[in-house]
Amino acid sequence: MFEAVAFYLFAALTIVMFTITVMTSQALYALTAMAAGMIFISAFFFILGADFLGAIQIIVYTGAVMALYAFGMMFFDTTRNVIEKRNNPRFVVILGGLAAVLVVLIVLAPIVTTDLNAHYPIDTSVGNSQAIGMVLFTKYLVPFEVAAVMLLVAMIAGIVLAGKKMDKSLTLMADEEIALMHALSHDTTEEKGGH
Amino acid sequence: MELTLNHYLVLSAVLFAIGLIGVMRRKNLLMLFFATEILLNAVNVGMAAISHYRGDYTGQMFAFFIIAIAASEVAVGLGLLIVWYKRTGKIDLDQMTSMRG
Numbered sequence: 001m002f003e004a005v006a007f008y009l010f011a012a013l014t015i016v017m018f019t020i021t022v023m024t025s026q027a028l029y030a031l032t033a034m035a036a037g038m039i040f041i042s043a044f045f046f047i048l049g050a051d052f053l054g055a056i057q058i059i060v061y062t063g064a065v066m067a068l069y070a071f072g073m074m075f076f077d078t079t080r081n082v083i084e085k086r087n088n089p090r091f092v093v094i095l096g097g098l099a100a101v102l103v104v105l106i107v108l109a110p111i112v113t114t115d116l117n118a119h120y121p122i123d124t125s126v127g128n129s130q131a132i133g134m135v136l137f138t139k140y141l142v143p144f145e146v147a148a149v150m151l152l153v154a155m156i157a158g159i160v161l162a163g164k165k166m167d168k169s170l171t172l173m174a175d176e177e178i179a180l181m182h183a184l185s186h187d188t189t190e191e192k193g194g195h
Numbered sequence: 196m197e198l199t200l201n202h203y204l205v206l207s208a209v210l211f212a213i214g215l216i217g218v219m220r221r222k223n224l225l226m227l228f229f230a231t232e233i234l235l236n237a238v239n240v241g242m243a244a245i246s247h248y249r250g251d252y253t254g255q256m257f258a259f260f261i262i263a264i265a266a267s268e269v270a271v272g273l274g275l276l277i278v279w280y281k282r283t284g285k286i287d288l289d290q291m292t293s294m295r296g
Contacts, residue, residue, distance in 0.1 A: 003198055034232065045243050053259065075281075096212045100209065104205070108204070121250050147264075157270065
């Protein structure tokens with residue numbers, strides 16, 4: 001009973017928050033509404049007994065991803081209203097509905113057609129975090145390591161992209177401009193060395 | 196009133212539809228990223244629900260990897276967005292036409 005009440009409450013809250021995220025013209029409203037929606041999503045994980053996943057959801061999304069977006073938005077002009085081009089809203093709604101039906105069919109199809117066996121059955125004798133650790137570090141060790149390498153690559157890419165001198169495109173510049181830029185950078189380094 | 200797997204799958208589909216509408220109507224790239232986060236989260240809810248109602252940890256494992264991929268996508272995507280904003284001063288999708296021949 002309480003489970004159902006919690007489910008409907010958080011379902012309504014999540015849908016409202018994500019609708020605000022999608023529909024608002026203010027970037028800051030969208031950011032805060034999405035942060036709230038992410039926290040409400042973690043409630044479903046706790047209801048479903050996936051405690052570790054819920055904790056990870058809060059830490060990664062509302063902690064890391066939202067902070068990253070907040071820092072990123074400092075670079076952009078967020079006080080201005082976002083300009084949207086809406087040429088055919090009915091088309092968008094029809095496509096969205098069709099895609100949702102398609103997703104339901106895709107998710108339901110294997111459940112309806114075959115009787116499934118659990119590869120890694122849920123073990124009630126240990127806690128969720130412990131069981132997750134046992135499955136993750138035995139059966140899913142290789143994907144785990146690959147994900148770690150991918151995160152490292154993403155971190156380096158983020159550092160390099162947000163670094164200095166990435167705002168100049170060598171492909172879009174003429175040869176003279178590139179030569180001028182090189183000459184200027186040599187001058188400045190020599191000055192620094194002289195002092 | 197008993198909750199079933201279908202409740203969660205319907206919720207997941209609704210959230211996915213909201214995200215998809217966002218992806219289709221947004222022209223601002225930052226708002227487009229927000230919509231993709233909603234898409235990934237909608238799928239995560241479905242994964243966790245199937246994991247619970249089928250008694251299998253695989254769904255939760257895939258949800259973890261989806262979260263890892265989402266985090267790295269944000270890092271790289273936001274870096275590219277900052278570079279683009281520094282160069283052009285705009286983050287509108289319609290104005291990214293520098294590859295037109």
